[in-house]
Amino acid sequence: MSGMEEDTDIVLKKDIERIQDEEKGDEEKIDERNFEDNPFIGDEIETPKAGMVFSSDEEIRNYYDNFARRQGFGVAKISSKSGDDGRPKYFSLACARNGKTISTAKGSYHPRPSTKTNCKAKINVTIKEDGRFIISRVYLDHNHALSPGKTRNFRRNKALDSRGKRRSEQNDLAGITLNQNSHSFADEAGCYENLPYGEKEIAKARQSRLGVDDAEALLVYFYRMQSRNPNFFYMIDVDEEWRIKNVFWADARCRAAYDSFGDVISFDTTYLTKSYDMPLAPFVGVNHHGQSMLFGCGLLFSEDTDTYIWLFKSWLTCMLGRSPKAIVTDECKAIQTSVTEVFPNSRHRLCLWQIMQKLPLKLGELAQYNAIKRNLKNIVYDSVKPGDFEESWLQMVKDYNLENNEWLKSLYEDRHCWVPVFVENTFWAGMSTTQRSESKKTFFDEYVNSKTTLKQFVEQYDNALKSKVEKESKANLDSFNYTLPMITSLSIEKQFQMVYTNDIFKLFQDELRGLMYCNASFVKTEGSIATFEVTESVLGKDGVSWKEMEYEVLYNETECKVQCLCHLFEFKGILCRHAVSILIKKKVKEVPSHYILERWRKDMKRGYTLVKNVYDDFDNNEQRLHNNRLSPLFYEVQELGTVSDDRCELLVVLLGEVKKKLLACEGNQINQGPTMASPQHENKV
Template sequence: MEGNESTINEAGNIDAGDKTGCLDIHSSNDDNPNDKSLGEESDIVPVVGMKFKDENEIFEFYKNYAYRVGFPVRKRNSKKGDDGVLRYVTFTCSREGHRISASSSSLKPRPTIQTGCKARLAASSEICGTWRINSVHLEHNHKISPSKSRLYRCNRQISARTKRRLEINDTAGIQSHKSKAGRSEKKVCVEKDSGNFIDKVRQLKLGEGDTIALQAYFSKMQTSSPGFYFSIDLDEEARLRNVFWADNRCRQAYKEFGDVVTFDTTYLTNNYDIPFTFFVGVNHHGQSILLGCGLVSNEDAMTFVWLFKTLLECMHDQAPNGIITDQDRAIQNAIEIVFPNTKHRWCLWYILKKLPEKIGNHNHKGSILSAVHGLVYDTQTCEEFEQGWNKMLEDYKLQEHGWLTGLYNERSRWVPCFLKTSFWAGMSTTQRSESMNAFFDGYVHSKTSLKQFVEQYERALRSKVEKEFHADFKSFSQMVPCVTRYEMEKQFQSVYTISKFKEFQEEFTGKVYCEVLSAQDSYLHTIYEVREDIIFNGGMKKKIFKVLFRRDECEFECSCHLFEFRGIICKHAISVLIRNDVALLPEKYILKRWRRDVNRPYTRVPINYDGWISTPEQVRYDQLCLAFTKLADLVAHDEERCQGIMDWIDLQTIDLSKRQNP
């Protein structure tokens, strides 16, 4: 699929070559800044003695410096002279100070950006009217990142050009979140800012396209986007039958988040004329992340076998550990053929949605629905579910109900107590359908042509990447305060993304509803009985959980299996750990998947979506790839030199890996 030319092979797949490009960034510096003109842009680093026309020019200079370095700024203090004219100003890093709040003892504290940073710049006016920098402190007590600069409030501004574009688009009926941002704009506004500027939005009026335009679009993407993959399935008469595609960012993200995927075919087939399918994972913030998608001609097993095999080819034969789908038999058969070792789970939301219809007008319909929900959500063991199910069938004379019988026979695919011992990345029963529907709504309409669909899909994907970038920025620049003084809470606060730390913190504070009732000791472990008071709809019920704890290894296992299922430690285990004076947990209970301090290769992949401005890290990555490609062309014919360079790369890789993972 990745060669130097585009060809259609016998299987109907299109092969196209990869090409790379890079963006040059130039900066300048000077050893004698005071010799420059006032406020000249080449003065990159603030130095005592630098002079400017007025305080506004100083602030803009400091903002530009902060933008290059990667921290937010604000005006901290100003002082006027006896004549009422401004004489002194102080600009600081926005992370200066500490937030003091009456709600500091809240069990759900809000994230704060403030870390007590001392970085600042102070200046005063001179008799001649010019302004001079009197003091500068450049050191920060937090991480800085140029790639995050555009998201800080002080840099989020809507340029005149952007405003004009939004106004024109609004008149044309284009929603603000679909507008293309100019590539040349250095500081851009976020989607929320555009929405605030254009309060009233309208939908796009889309025309029709054809399969030739679709092929042309894919060819263009594979030329401009290194690693872009697509495959087209043609029938015997060379007519378009099925399509699959994934850009390089999706492919690299699959390496990290492709262990558990959801596969959905219902979105566009239910609402539009386009049979759109997609593979979705969950990233380190718990957000849905697109891993690949396709257009299919029908929904039979042969089609899904082709689609799944194409996914494997695209993802270098890495099959998911778990896959979530609806109850479609054709999908199930295809999974058994292509992914024989993958755990297959049905979406519980769809099953419970069908339940009222399948029960029909039974005299005890309400009681049956309540009983099924209780069995689904309250039973902790498989035996408990099976006994309760059989009793329900007997009580309501449902032993001959065909649909319920079929559900029971496949109980290992949908009942939580049969699935909770496997890792499902915390995917909820409704996340698979609801999140992706909300993602594509507003971008695609019933009259959308294939070509326009792909273009709209790219704009929607850009919006999704932007939301992930914002979540990364939030976890980088903010911190949710701890609500206790336990070291265990601080341990997770320091390494988890904000969304995942909040999940852990909710379990941690939830221990106040738990009480350890008893403990049974054995030679190898202790089994604790923990009672939880579960509050719901103004009422409360009590539930018993069992936690097995091995003190020597500091290992635990709770009957709720929240850690195995979601990767988050449950309140019951936390109660037992604190009872046993465990201060810090072993590294195996801190999942790399949820950490914010991990370098994730897929985020460095250059993005070629319309309007996306690459981060400095993505630009450097692209430049390195291009440089190594040129080097490979020069030495590939020389075995001795080639081996020498490979040895040097191995040494550099080992050294850098040690530095990043000491």
């Protein structure tokens, strides 16, 4: 059973047959007394009796809910029956602990808690043809202790009524904080114990709507962005009262940039504004300089599975159904479940930084915490092979008697999603396992803080993205105008210097500096595969001690392929010092093209850079108007051209012809040179 206080309205055949028999036997015994006026006697609530009559379903439910609240138990509707005409004939309201425990957990090691005790306390209600609701039978005895002081925590009793919702909204408009709002409800009730709902329910009422100014600012921003470029995308999720609940949007440049750098994305949530407690959820990637770039942004009503599924599906629709190859998220079961459902073919990784930050909270109370923390970090960061990690982890659990620690159990079960030795064989575009994933905290630095309102955020959003565009433009210029000096005379270094951006080339030079700490030795040869062992001296975290790390490197001389056990190339797209040491040993002068990734090259022309003026208003700019007309068409044509080789070749030919005609038009306008492109340019697109 999934609910802890309410049962599902399952019609149990035996229960219905029993109720039918009871109804027939009680039909002539009932002393009908009209309780339509009020079954409450002063502050007391009269005990249910057979014969009580109510005028509506809501009235009898409210009566029994109030009786249960005073007695100290929760209420659930356990059975119902309709006639041949489809009209309801009778139902039962029972103690929420009615029924037996039925576990739906996937594994017996993680059973879900249950409150079910097979309690028989209930009332049977018959519905007459004239619309009266009559209690036909009453069972008052419970088989468990009652808790009158705790009934406000029962799920059925925690709903905020219409009066409470109106008051919460009025307090919102008056600028009263959530904490003050809760205190005002408690003061009116006399104390928190008398309050039928908690701060969570009050917060939910606040979260279910945006302020008028905030919602208006958001919608105005969306309309303005669409007027700048029709490729601006947004989706809005509303509640039952048509108030904004969840929002997602992505501008034309973000969508176009996903074509170039959407192989890996990072996703996490962090609170944007205290006023509405709405999490900001950006989708972030990295460009060819290793800089963070935005692929879309969401504002969420809550942080449950349904909300994340809505957001991920909205983002996937925006990106034309193209899932990322890899995605990094925080350790959150709701997010993990949603990623599995919406991105089933994407490699999912949990943020190691966030997991390690939880150590004091999860293990801080243990007597040997410092030793456990030190041991755990060594196991996580220094394991070279998966088997090494598993053996060391299980030994640590045994040594410190941690077999019953549920958090460590769950981490071990999810080890393939966060431990470096398990995730390093997948490309993560330089998103380090040991640092916090790119997120709002870095992407919107200097533009957002804990006091930022949604309206202010919308106003600053364009400024933040313009700043990112400027930084990328400057990095592009620097990579073409400035050449980083080589630190060796290796032709391999020269090769990467010529093609990689400066920021990525610096990372490769870091590997070259590490060569002095590496010692390679030949182990064996099997066919065309030679095995080497590279021993690296690594300085400890204390800055004093040194330790020796051994890495196995395989080299295929026929295909000039090298693979290291550290998997740096697979993880970051940069050859590691261990692999380079073997290439040097084998006198390789130039690495094959498959070791030079296009995503890190500085000489690649990327389509999103053609999306201009997305974050500025230039109403009279004729070039911008033309760009707005052409960009969506180019985007669609590009998508059609990538479907197959034949389509791609056709598109290349057609674009070549279009380019020649445009150049001819330009030549005629300025009366200079020939009216056709020169032969050497005809083959360029």
